[in-house]
Amino acid sequence: MTASISLRGAGRTFGATRALADVDLDLEPGVIGLLGPNGAGKTTLLRLLATALPPTQGEIRVLGRDPEVPAERTGIRRRLGYLPQEVGFPRGFTAFAFVDYIALLKEWTEPAARHAEVRRALDQVGLSDVATKRIRAMSGGQRRRVALAQALLGSPPVLILDEPTSGVDPEQRVTLRTVLAEIARTSIVVLSTHQTEDVAALCERVIVLDRGQVRYDGQVTELVRQAAGRVWLADQPDPAATVSWRTGTGRYRNVAAHARDGVEHVEPSLEDAYLLLRGELPDSQPAKEVAS
Amino acid sequence: MTGWHADDETLRRYVERIDSVAEGASVEQHLLSCAQCRARVNTAATAVDPVVVDLAAVWDRTRDAVEVPRPSVSERLLRAAGLPAHEARLVAVASAFRGVWLVGVAAVLAFAALAAAVGHARGLWFFLAVAPLAPCLVVAFSYDRRWDPALEPEMVTPYPALRLVLLRTIAVLALALPAVLLFGLVVPGQAPFAWLLPAIGFVAVVLAASTWVSPLNAAMAVSAAWLMTVWLVATRSASPAAVLQARSQVAFLVLAAASFGIFLVRRRHLRQLRPWR
Numbered sequence: 001m002t003a004s005i006s007l008r009g010a011g012r013t014f015g016a017t018r019a020l021a022d023v024d025l026d027l028e029p030g031v032i033g034l035l036g037p038n039g040a041g042k043t044t045l046l047r048l049l050a051t052a053l054p055p056t057q058g059e060i061r062v063l064g065r066d067p068e069v070p071a072e073r074t075g076i077r078r079r080l081g082y083l084p085q086e087v088g089f090p091r092g093f094t095a096f097a098f099v100d101y102i103a104l105l106k107e108w109t110e111p112a113a114r115h116a117e118v119r120r121a122l123d124q125v126g127l128s129d130v131a132t133k134r135i136r137a138m139s140g141g142q143r144r145r146v147a148l149a150q151a152l153l154g155s156p157p158v159l160i161l162d163e164p165t166s167g168v169d170p171e172q173r174v175t176l177r178t179v180l181a182e183i184a185r186t187s188i189v190v191l192s193t194h195q196t197e198d199v200a201a202l203c204e205r206v207i208v209l210d211r212g213q214v215r216y217d218g219q220v221t222e223l224v225r226q227a228a229g230r231v232w233l234a235d236q237p238d239p240a241a242t243v244s245w246r247t248g249t250g251r252y253r254n255v256a257a258h259a260r261d262g263v264e265h266v267e268p269s270l271e272d273a274y275l276l277l278r279g280e281l282p283d284s285q286p287a288k289e290v291a292s
Numbered sequence: 293m294t295g296w297h298a299d300d301e302t303l304r305r306y307v308e309r310i311d312s313v314a315e316g317a318s319v320e321q322h323l324l325s326c327a328q329c330r331a332r333v334n335t336a337a338t339a340v341d342p343v344v345v346d347l348a349a350v351w352d353r354t355r356d357a358v359e360v361p362r363p364s365v366s367e368r369l370l371r372a373a374g375l376p377a378h379e380a381r382l383v384a385v386a387s388a389f390r391g392v393w394l395v396g397v398a399a400v401l402a403f404a405a406l407a408a409a410v411g412h413a414r415g416l417w418f419f420l421a422v423a424p425l426a427p428c429l430v431v432a433f434s435y436d437r438r439w440d441p442a443l444e445p446e447m448v449t450p451y452p453a454l455r456l457v458l459l460r461t462i463a464v465l466a467l468a469l470p471a472v473l474l475f476g477l478v479v480p481g482q483a484p485f486a487w488l489l490p491a492i493g494f495v496a497v498v499l500a501a502s503t504w505v506s507p508l509n510a511a512m513a514v515s516a517a518w519l520m521t522v523w524l525v526a527t528r529s530a531s532p533a534a535v536l537q538a539r540s541q542v543a544f545l546v547l548a549a550a551s552f553g554i555f556l557v558r559r560r561h562l563r564q565l566r567p568w569r
Contacts, residue, residue, distance in 0.1 A: 052444050070560070077450040084444035090385055097361040101385055105449035109378045115356055131359050150445050 004028050005049060005158065005188055009058035011212070012044050019044040020212045022058070029157075031184040033203035033220070034192040035274055040209040042192040043085050043162055049190060050082040050160040062158060076158070078107070081151035085162040087143075089135045095122060095146045096131040102150040121149040124179050126172060140167040148176070152183070159183060161191040165198055177202045196271040200224075206270075208277055216277055220270060227268035227276050229259040238263075242279035255279075298322055298329050300336075307336045370463060382456060383463045397426045420536075421522045424490035425515050428498045430464050432511030454559050457499070465495060486536040489544040494518065496551035503558035 005027040012020045020041040034042045047053040048060060051067045063079055065072035089098055099118045108114035122131050125145040130138070135146055144167050151159060164180075165173050173195075180189055181202060193199060199206050199220060206223060208216035216223060233251045237244040241254035254263075255272045257279060298306075298319055305311040306319045323330050363371070367384035371377060404422045407415025447453075473488065494514050501510035 047444075050444075050448050052448050074450045074452075077448050080448060082445060082448050087445055094359075094361060096359045100360070101381070102445055102449065104378050104382055105446055105451040107450055109376075111377070112352070115360060116352065119355065119359075147445065 004061075004063070005190075006061045007048075007058065008060075010048060010055045010060050011057040012041075012048060012053065013056050018212055020048070020055075023214055025207070025214070025217070027188050027190060029184060029186055029188050030205060031180060031189045031191065031203045033199035033206045034190065034209060035194075035196065035199060035206060036192075036209035036215075037278070039211075041212040042209055044212075045209065046082075046160050046162045046190065046192060047084075049158075050080060050084075051076055052082065052084070079157050081153065081156040081159045083148050083151040083161045083164055087147040089143070089146070091136070093135055094132050095127055095135055095138070095142075095149070098135060098146060099149050099153065103153050106153055108153075117153060118149075121152045122146075124152055125149045126175055141169055141172060144168055145172065145176075152179075155183065155187070157187045159187055159189045159191075161189065163193055164191055165193060165195055173198070196269070196274055200270040208274065210278070223273045223277070224268055224270050227255070227273040229265060230257070230276060231255050231268040231272045232260065232263035232265050234263060243275050296322075297326065298332075300332075303329070303332055303336050307333060366467070369467075373466070375459075375463075379459060382451070383459050386460045386463075397430055401426055417522065417526050421519055423487050424494060425511075425518060427465055427491045428494035428514055429511050431461055431495050432498050432502075432507040461495060461499065465492065486541070489541050489548065490518075490536075493544040493548040493551070496548040496555065500551040500554040500558070503555065 005025070007023050007025045010020065010023045010025075011018065023045065034045065036042050044053070048055050049062065051062070051073050054068060060067055062076045065075050067073045067076055090101070093101070096118060099121055100114065103114045103118055108117060119128065119131070122128050125148050127142065127145055127149060130142065133142075135143055138146070144164070148161070148164055151161065159180075161180075165176060168176065177198070180191070183189060191198075191203075203220055205218065206216065206220045207214055208223075232238075232254050233247075234254055235251060237246075237252045238254040238256070240258075240260065241256045244252050244254040247253050253266070253272075255268075255276055257276065302311070302315070302319060306316055309316075311319070323333060363381070364384055367380050370380040370383055375383065400422055401419075404415070404419040407418055409415075494511075497514050498507055498510045501507075501513070
């Protein structure tokens with residue numbers, strides 16, 4: 001049996017607010033990208049998958065185990081790496097000390113094996129050289145990578161990453177993509193991001209969330225293909241376009257809900273397709289002209 | 293380049309690092325200028341028992357010496373008390389073991405005990421009010437989520453939360469109670485252990501209550517109730533003995549046992565508690 005995660009009618013409410021409603025998903029090994037505006041429910045979905053939060057409706061199975069049952073939840077946690085959106089670090093800890101501390105909680109009791117694994121994880125995120133640096137003295141991108149290193153401990157079959165690349169510089173982002181792609185050959189990697197380039201470069205599958213519901217679930221290439229013929233360059237913002245913005249060349253990139261003829265079409269990017277999808281959603285029209 | 297070469301025995305001793313310093317230095321000097329002997333050292337080095345030149349292991353040990361943080365004072369104390377090394381680390385990471393708190397608590401208690409010892413009646417009342425509360429406040433601060441937000445990586449590990457709560461509580465008690473006891477000895481007129489049961493009772497109440505509300509709120513409610521009680525007794529009686537007489541000791545024992553029972557029954561609701569630091 002291949003590793004898998006399934007959600008059936010899963011949802012979560014916080015008081016009167018419905019953060020996630022009726023989500024049905026089946027996830028298999030590979031990199032799955034979560035896109036969506038702020039407040040769409042990405043973090044809530046990831047927290048449900050990571051057993052950090054119980055669902056208020058529906059059911060979830062991670063590797064065939066039910067997170068509601070304590071013993072099975074522990075079983076999931078033994079096979080899970082989780083990077084939350086925000087990570088607090090104990091004062092005075094070095095990168096090594098923090099990852100080592102999480103490794104202890106992950107039941108690596110034998111010191112030599114644990115230290116070797118901590119080094120491997122820090123090496124994967126490119127932090128070997130600063131292992132003894134205090135986390136509070138690190139840059140934002142370095143801290144993010146320390147937090148990611150603890151998720152990579154033990155190369156878990158399920159990896160849940162909430163904005164792994166936020167604050168990370170472009171070179172390191174490329175390295176991280178390679179690392180994640182390698183892990184995804186055998187593991188389920190679910191990541192949320194605001195960077196459509198990350199999804200385009202890394203994910204076979206993309207899930208677009210909006211106001212707690214799945215609006216798109218499928219191949220990245222298929223989503224991009226939907227935008228074909230609907231993206232063009234012009235000297236002026238086109239009134240027919242759903243979104244248009246000024247690009248670095250001084251010309252305007254126009255993205256419209258309907259295909260258009262007689263204009264200078266360009267290859268659509270995932271970002272175009274995403275904006276288009278967002279533009280089609282009722283009551284969620286993005287600004288007519290977005291800053292770029 | 294000379295016609296002389298190191299003999300096999302000398303090279304073997306050099307590779308296995310059992311030669312003298314002078315001998316080693318002279319072999320090294322020779323190796324710098326003799327490619328033939330360098331090649332022989334290579335062959336000899338691959339032939340020796342890998343334990344002798346397990347570079348990977350040597351490198352790991354070196355990195356351990358540099359990277360692995362030295363255990364803190366409280367971690368070493370916990371280990372000396374018989375806790376396994378890895379659990380001593382997990383317990384010592386709790387914010388309550390960050391020195392500052394311990395010093396603060398000790399200072400308050402010392403001040404109160406001193407005031408009581410020099411004989412002011414008010415000082416004695418002050419000690420009575422403060423001492424039994426110190427351990428439960430330390431426990432509350434070490435678990436409260438406001439104190440250390442965003443601890444999710446720690447929450448979703450397989451390590452049992454209940455075990456960590458109990459280990460850390462016991463460790464806090466082990467550190468705080470001797471202090472209460474010691475200062476109790478300075479205070480005249482009371483058996484030093486008289487403060488213990490209320491202190492333990494309050495810790496148990498905070499644990500039980502934090503399956504509903506945040507530990508800090510629970511500790512503040514407990515503190516308010518206790519201060520009110522002390523104040524009521526103080527207005528009616530000249531001696532603090534009334535609060536700590538045998539009958540109230542039994543009451544504190546019952547309180548501790550009942551609260552701990554509630555805590556165990558409701559241990560599924562540990563989400564309010566953040567046992568992780």
